[in-house]
Amino acid sequence: MHHLKPQKTFTPYPGPLSLPPQEGKYYSEEAEVDLRDPGRDYELYKYTCQELQRLMAEIQDLKSRGGKDMAIEIEERRIQSCVHFMTLKKLNRLAHIRLKKGRDQTHEAKQKVDAYHLQLQNLLYEVMHLQKEITKCLEFKSKHEEIDLVSLEEFYNEAPPDISKAEVTMGDPHQQTLARLDWELEQRKRLADKYRECLSNKEKILKEIEVKKEYLSSLQPRLNSIMQASLPVQEYLFMPFDQAHKQYETARHLPPPLYVLFVQATAYGQACDKTLSVAIEGSVDEAKALFKPPEDSQDDESDSDAEEEQTTKRRRPTLGVQLDDKRKEMLKRHPLSVMFDLKCKDDSVLHLTFYYLMNLNIMTVKAKVTTATELITPISAGDLLSPDSVLSCLFPGDHGKKTPNPANQYQFDKVGILTLRDYVLDLGHPYLWVQKLGGLHFPKEQPQHTVIADHSLSASHMETTMKLLKTRVQSRLALHKQFASLEHGIVPVTSDCQYLFPAKVVSRLVKWVTIAHEDYMELHFTKDIVEVGLAGDTNLYYMALVERGTAKLQAAVVLNPGYSSIPPIFRLCLNWKGEKTNSNDDNIRAMESEVNVCYKELCGPRPSHQLLTNQLQRLCVLLDVYLETESHDDSVEGPKEFPQEKMCLRLFRGPSRMKPFKYNHPQGFFSHR
Amino acid sequence: MERAVPLAVPLGQAEVFQALQRLHMTIFSQSVSPCGKFLAAGNNYGQIAIFSLSAALSSEAKEESKKPVVTFQAHDGPVYSMVSTDRHLLSAGDGEVKAWLWVEVLKKGCKELWHRQPPYRTSLEVPEINALLLVPKENSLILAGGDCQLHTMDLETGTFTRALRGHTDYIHCLALRERSPEVLSGGEDGAVRLWDLRTAKEVQTIEVYKHEECSRPHNGRWIGCLATDSDWMVCGGGPALTLWHLRSSTPTTIFPMRAPQKHVTFYQDLILSAGQGCCVNQWQLSGELKAQVPGSSPGLLSLSLNQQPAAPECKVLTAAGNSCRVDVFTNLGYRAFSLSF
Secondary structure (H helix, E strand, O other): OOOOOOOOOOOOOOOOOOOOOOOOOOOHHHHHOOOOOHHHHHHHHHHHHHHHHHHHHHHHHHHHHOOHHHHHHHHHHHHHHHHHHHHHHHHHHHHHHHHHHHHHHHHHHHHHHHHHHHHHHHHHHHHHHHHHHHHHHHHOOOHHHOOOOOOHHHHHHHOOHHHHOHHHHHHOHHHHHHHHHHHHHHHHHHHHHHHHHHHHHHHHHHHHHHHHHHHHHHHHHHHHHHHHHHHHHHHHHOOOHHHHHHHHHHHOOOOHHHHHHHHHHHHHHHHOOOOEEEEEEEOHHHHHHHOOOOHHHHHHHHHHHHHHHHHHHOOOOOHHHHHHHHHHHHOOEOOEEEEEEEEOOOOOEEEEEEEEEOOOOEEEEEEEEEOOOOOOOOHHHOOOOOOOOOOOOOOOOOOOOOOOOOOHHHHHHHHOOOOHHHHHHHHOEOOHHHHHHOOEOOOOOOOOOOOOEOHHHHHHHHHHHHHHHHHHHHHHHHHHHHHHHHHOOOOOOOHHHHHHOOOOOOOEEEEEEEEOHHHHHHOOOOHHHHHHOOOOOOOEEEEEEEEEOOEEEEEEEEEOOOOOOOOOEEEEEEEOOOEEOOOOOHHHHHHHHHHHOOHHHHOOOOOOOOHHHHHHHHHHHHHHHHHHOOOOOOOOOOOOOOOOOOOEOOOOEOOOOEOOOEEOOOOOOEEOO | OOOOOOOOOOOOHHHHHHHHHHHOOOEEEEEEOOOOOEEEEEEOOOEEEEEEHHHHHOOOOOHHHHOOOEEEEOOOOOOOEEEEOOOEEEEEOOOOEEEEEHHHHOOOOOOOOEEEOOOOOOOOOOOOEEEEEEEOOOOEEEEEEOOOEEEEEEOOOOOEEEEEEOOOOOEEEEEEEOOOOEEEEEEOOOEEEEEEOOOOEEEEEEEHHHOOOOOOOOOOOOEEEEEEEOOEEEEEEOOOEEEEEOOOOEEEEEEOOOOOEEEEEEEOOEEEEEEEEOEEEEEEOOOOEEEEEEOOOOEEEEEEEOOOOOOHHHOOEEEEEOOOEEEEEOEOOEOOEEEEO
């Protein structure tokens, strides 16, 4: 028999002596568990497990030995193991309960911690919120800081004491600011009041103005009637203000360049030159008709429809006629024109009529000279005063045969006009000075499409042009008279120019005629003048013949339109013992020089109208000297044809053996230059 | 002849006057600068123009190179004669001779260095000076002209040392015979006179018009030009252009030129002459006409050969006369171009 060894002494844990109250608890162990020691329970468990193992082993043993008495011992042991099982169960229950309790406690503690944590978060959040609020508060700018307050000194000076409350505000900045704001408000109220007052004033004044305006406008018709009433008085007193006024009225309808011309000329005439009188001619109605307002065209439409039906029945006009019409249209003149009357000293009058060609944007002029007494025109003077050439080249190069506006060329090409030259007789000459007087400025090579009429351009040219015009007319008239005399073979030398010549002049002028430009170019002794460009087609050409005995001197004269500021140019050909010109005789060259280069001595008193006649007279004198000083040819028999009558110091001088052509006054002898 | 293009610009009073002046200008005298690069020309208005030959002859010459570098009013009357020493330009015209420094003359507004007037006999009219001659051995200048005398002036002191009288009418031209030294003068009276400078006496007289071979009475008897080459002399003017042997006073060759000659010079083995008519004539010593080169002026009054050793590239013949142009011949065969006032 296996005898169970006694274990080590182990007193089973009896458990608590008294049980705690068990209200609400399911298991009795729930109350026990607080009182038992878990460690001892663990020891109990280990002992119980050991006992069970022992008992099982004993049972095993007994069972294996078998026997009847064993059954009781097995039973005993079975009962013991049951008890042990019960202990185990209890212990298990205790363990579970302990676990549960422990868990509960942990859970409780955890919950507490969570609660605290939450509280902490809340507090932190609140702190943050409060901090933000604080910063907001600190940053707060009150509106009052945006208002520009008057400075402190001014405030204390200006504000009434009940607002400024110096004793309080000085110490307390808050109060001070409040006081200042108060003052600001006060001021603003006052200003608003003032503003309202001013507005109302303004309204009143505006009303007054209205009233006065109405009064003035009612005055105008009254003044007009007074003026009408004064007309007879004006005429009686010879003060034609009304006439001038009417002219100004008409002037309003002038195209801009003619208007500028009119204004400048009237101003010049009134201010500087009483010999100039200006008038406007032409039809004002036609001028007004040029600018028909567009509403009228509607009325015309119905008429024009009817007309069109008629024209289609007629044959279409030929192309040539159409072109002709187009040309006429292009060269159309404005219906109004400005007339100048320039009175010269000898009562001759230069009549100028200025036209404006609307499509070409240029001005033209037609000239006419009338004299106090009827002029008998000598044959050679035909061109002098002719309307075509009297104003030619008033300024150098201004021949008036070409349009000064470069844009016109394109217009001409469209209608087949080659040059304006063909039309100048009818339309007048488009001189450059005419454009300048009308304030039209054409810069070279730049076509001008808009009409810009410049008053300052016109004004600056007016005086010079008027003076030049008068000089031109007078010199032409003087030439006219001189030509009449020259054609009769007399060189008209005035008394104040007599000193330039010796008393006795034997050579005579026998012929004075005009020659054509082409004929001049054909002469053999004028080639050098042509080559230098002094013989253009704007000049007038003449031939003079001076004779003495068998000697014949031909003089070809170029008369520039700018006579007498530009001298006439002479070229000589002497036929005497052979033909002598400047290419084979140095003395002929010297004679030409005497007349052409030394012309300033021959100008005579201003305005030097005597230049041409003095030159001709000098030519006669030179021929005399030439013929008389010719050295006698020893091989030829007989006396000299021309005995020397002139007093000369020396006959020849210098390498070219010049004759003494210079006349000395008053001694009366000839010397060399 | 250079054809001037007819001007398209409108001619005002000033332009017309200028054109007339140029048409009637006569250039009487020329002189080459000592450096050989410049040419001075004097005209009948008393102006002297300095042309730059080196610029006009260079390959980049433009139209402006043919215009004067500077033009100034030298005299009141025409400038009939000019010569150059190694530093000065001497010009003479109406009665007085003026000197200009060549280095100064190219600047604008230069003034004459000095001016002298020889002692004239007459006071009624100031006689002109037609010819100037430098005598290097004596460093003196001989002037001759309207008062029919030859005056010698010492260039150092400016005093007039001699007055050689003998001509009965005014003197046109002078030539120097280096060897002796003798001066030849030709005048309106038709005589060529030789003067010995040391003794101040006339040693020989040739009355050209008295010789039938060369006299041409219809032109007159005046001697317009002279040139000498030691034993030989060529002279022309009213009478025909003739080559003379001086010692024997005989005319050896008559050059068949109808027009009176105004300037003649020896050049290498040729004789160049110019006068009425626009050509420069080149003659062989035998009397043959080698060439006639036309110039641009209708009559020529002066020829100048630039033989200055310092500027061989400017070795040209220039001719001037009855126009405002100076013709430049780089090669004696043709006219290269013309300088113009």
